[in-house]
Amino acid sequence: MVWVNDIIQGVLTGGLYALFACGLSLMFGVMKVVNLAHGDLAIIGGYVALGVIAVTHIPVLWSFVVVVPIMAVLGYALQRIVIQAALDRGALTTLIVTFGLSVVIEAGLLQFINANSHSLGVGNAIITSSFSVGSQIQIAYLLLLIFVVAVVVLLGLQYFLSASKYGRMIRAVADDREAAQLSGVDYRHVFGIAAAIAFGTVALAGIGYGMYSQFAPTTGTDTILLFAFAAVVIGGLGSLWGTLLGGVVLGVAQQIGAQINISDEVLAGYLVFLAVLILRPQGLTTRRAQS
Amino acid sequence: MSEPERHGAAGTENPSEPERRLKAPRRRAGSRVTRSRRNVAWTGIGALVVVVVLALFPYLVYAGTTTIMVQGFIVLTLACMWNLLAGYAGLVSVGQQAFVGLGAYFVLILALHGISPFAALPVAAIGCGVAALPLWWLVSRLRSGYFAIATWVLAATVMLIIEKFSSIGGGTGMPLPGLSGYDPTLLTADTYWAGLAVTVIALAATYLVLRGRLGLVLTAIRDDEVAARSSGVRVGLARMLVFVIAGIGCGAAGALLAISQLQVQPTSVFSVQWTAEMAFAVIIGGIGTIEGPILGTIVYMVLQQTLQSYNAWYLIILGLVAIVIALFARRGLWGLADDHLHIRLFPVGYWLWAPDSRGRRGLGLRRTGRHS
Secondary structure, three states: OHHHHHHHHHHHHHHHHHHHHHHHHHHHHHHOOOOOOHHHHHHHHHHHHHHHHHHHOOOHHHOHHHHHHHHHHHHHHHHHHHHHHHHHHOHHHHHHHHHHHHHHHHHHHHHHOOOOOEOOOOOOHHHHOEEEEOOOEEEEHHHHHHHHHHHHHHHHHHHHHHHOHHHHHHHHHHHOHHHHHHOOOOHHHHHHHHHHHHHHHHHHHHHHHHHHOOEOOOHHHHHHHHHHHHHHHHHOOOOHHHHHHHHHHHHHHHHHHHHHOHHHHHHHHHHHHHHHHHHOOOOOOOOOOOO | OOOOEOOOOOOOOOOOHHHHHHHOOOOOOOOEEEOOOOOHHHHHHHHHHHHHHHHOHHHHOOHHHHHHHHHHHHHHHHHHHHHHHHHHOOOOOOOOHHHHHHHHHHHHHHHHOOOOHHHHHHHHHHHHHHHHHHHHHHHOOOOHHHHHHHHHHHHHHHHHHHOOOHHHOOOOOEEOOOOOOOOHHHHHHHHHHHHHHHHHHHHHHHHHHHHOHHHHHHHHHHHOHHHHHHOOOOHHHHHHHHHHHHHHHHHHHHHHHHHHHOEEOHHHHOOOHHHHHHHHHHHHHOOOOOHHHHHHHHHHHHHHHHOHHHOOHHHHHHHHHHHHHHHHOOOHHHHHHHHHHOOOOOOOOOEEEOOOOOOOOOEEOOOOOOOO
């Protein structure tokens, strides 16, 4: 029964990791950008939520209504102003610029806010309470909510990419930028929209993480970026449902690790990641080898 | 590579541009090929003088200065290695802190067994080179950005595994034994000399690697990987060698770090900040040149020392400067200087001299050098 509980908890935490990972996956899939500042941007989302709640007093669960648009605009601007310029100059420059952003954001948060941990929605009944299934399994409403949000976001993204006009444009640009341009698509604008969507999901993930756990300036790289990346690699590069599977595998591995030894939670996740890297470098869901 | 580059003052008294282009590729009687524009012996003597003067520093300056310089030596050694990785082998590693940490821990483990930390330093460096092999096997399948984050995850994993051994301090770390009987003045001086030796060896090794066959291979990969592969260059092997060399260098820097701090703390030696420092120093100084990391380290140390009382400011400024340089002056400060002065302290390429140039204005036909 303990193991069943671990697996259920792991699957639910996996939803949070998938939420982190889908922005990373989207930006890689469309722009071939590996955004090393991804985790720090999620933490910025958390801090923005903190500020928005302090100013407007809206309930924490509804803070996303304000935070997601703010982050989406930030994503569009950052893509058009900084990341596009780096992309035009090559992969090395893109990595250096996003790594630079990551370090600057982290140092900036330490400098202008502080190193203390914060969390969202302390004392909120829905966030802290849980319900029981049987005698040994406790399911937190919050984790269930985050998992549902993750599935909804992935479904929505899937639908958006396959059915909407902008989705078609994004896929066209990702497939063949020159051909899309010849058909009259401004790829810079499309990249900006993809970045805006990615940052929107990052904002959701940041708010979710802030309710689930505490965050500090260093959380962005220490946990979020590396977990998101591990989820993407485990699931398979460039596959949205693979990302969810990757998040779930990572979450379950961590729960089982924690069950064996409480301090081995993170290590167990990374070991599964390394095992996938050795045995199935193309990920669990992708069929062809990655180029 | 496609065409010989012009050197000398632009325009003035030179033959017209098309005329030069026609003349340049033809190798006429009496032309010669050399490594350097100026007599290389002067550069060699200059380097020797600098090293000797630096070696005398413990007799000349206060201990505080040499302690700061040891930090500079650590950053410079790391920067040299990151430059080899990212600037030549195309491997943007964000996990070099794995080797910094391992180097520090190897020294700690050897010191716990009664070996002097100074004697343990070279052993730790070699140990890191050996450890680089299995780590390379894990990450070698990934490219570009995925390689970058995978090395980062790897560094985090190595730290988590090391933290499990309570005999070497577990999660909190422990002081470095074996140096308590040392006279403090002598310890400061010995640490400084060890740092100087590590840095000189790192620079010399980089120079020799780039002048040799591996350098030729790396330059070919840097310029056009597909062309290099189809010409029979074993790209994977070359990258592995660079990864191992960088592991040795970063390990030596980590060992030096343990000796200079007299303690080993996992979160500090495995901090990603080491990679941030080495990468920023390389980018600011000029990636893909040997001189760049030296210049970048000087800029880094000046910024760090000036802004150290303002906490995280130096990292913010350093990061912003690195972003701006990566976007707008990709060859870094050394590239800017090179455009105007045409100096090459470490000649790794070749120059073709026209017979009538009288040694003043050679036609550079360089094997390596300019980052295009």
